[in-house]
Amino acid sequence: MKKVNMYALSTCPWCRKTKKFFTDHNVPFSYIDYDLADEATQAKISAELDAAGVTGFPFVRIGDEIITGYQPERYSRALGI
């Protein structure tokens, strides 16, 4: 299975739904809650968002594909499930 990691916000309900999607489908994933991270991590993630040209969370990377916003159909397609 492709590697899945995401950037989330502890205040965002769509990020929670995204985490639940991966958990419910038994997809291993890693995540960082941006707002709870230290300054250095936030700066790193911020630079990554700018490089990808996106501003909203959830930010999900499945393999090489970046998906922003809660989009369960795209997650399923990207994961082949």
Added chain:
Amino acid sequence: MNTESRKKALRYFFGKVVAPMGFKFTPDAELVDFLLEQEVILETKHGIPFCPCQPLRHDRARDMKIVCPCIPFHREHFDAIKRCWCGLFVHQDVIDPDSLPQLSPHEVGLE
């Protein structure tokens, strides 16, 4: 400070701001309640009710663009998807907010 009182006040202020722009609170009452609660948390921490679903960049000019309601700063994008990013507000004609996917500007042909 009382969270429920603050949520009611935010409802009042935000409602007046978004109506002339063609938006209203989403009919999903549970989502409204949750998002307003998060905004009160953010306001208590930072002094400003930021969008609960967009990251703070710690750059005033950038962060001002995600102060709720942030519709004016993302007008084209939000009009295209008929909702704001976190979904607190939807177009006035929306009855089924669950039918509105959370699409990025790129996905609707913008930026």
Added chain:
Amino acid sequence: MSLILIACLNCRRTRWVLNKKFVQAIRADEVAPGGMRAVELDGHEIVVCNWSGKYFAIQRRCGHMNAPLDMGTLDGKFVTCAMHCAQFDVTTGEALSGPVPADFGGESPPPKITGYLEHIGMQMKHIRTESIGTYDTKVEAGWVLVEL
């Protein structure tokens, strides 16, 4: 407000109670709907607010840093202080939100000013936004009366 001695007819004992009274504050037509006017009554600094034809009286001094609330704005039943934008419900006096952080326009102040600001900031960390006092009101013969 003063203390008066009253005799309780039930328990046959006397006790001191606050002698509250309504005093004329301002003519009702001098405070338009959505407006606020400051008055001083018997040493009390009070702001009379008109929310859609209903009159409310609050303490004049903001529960954050004492700025005069009549210099702020009244929107519905919510007053916003002009100084740092703390907000209060004029019907209950409840503090709804604290100050909004200042914007220095992205420029760094000179070093001496930075030191001063840090010193002030350290003390301001302990400042809380408290709810404000309210007074009962009534309208009689074209006057807004406030209970002191």
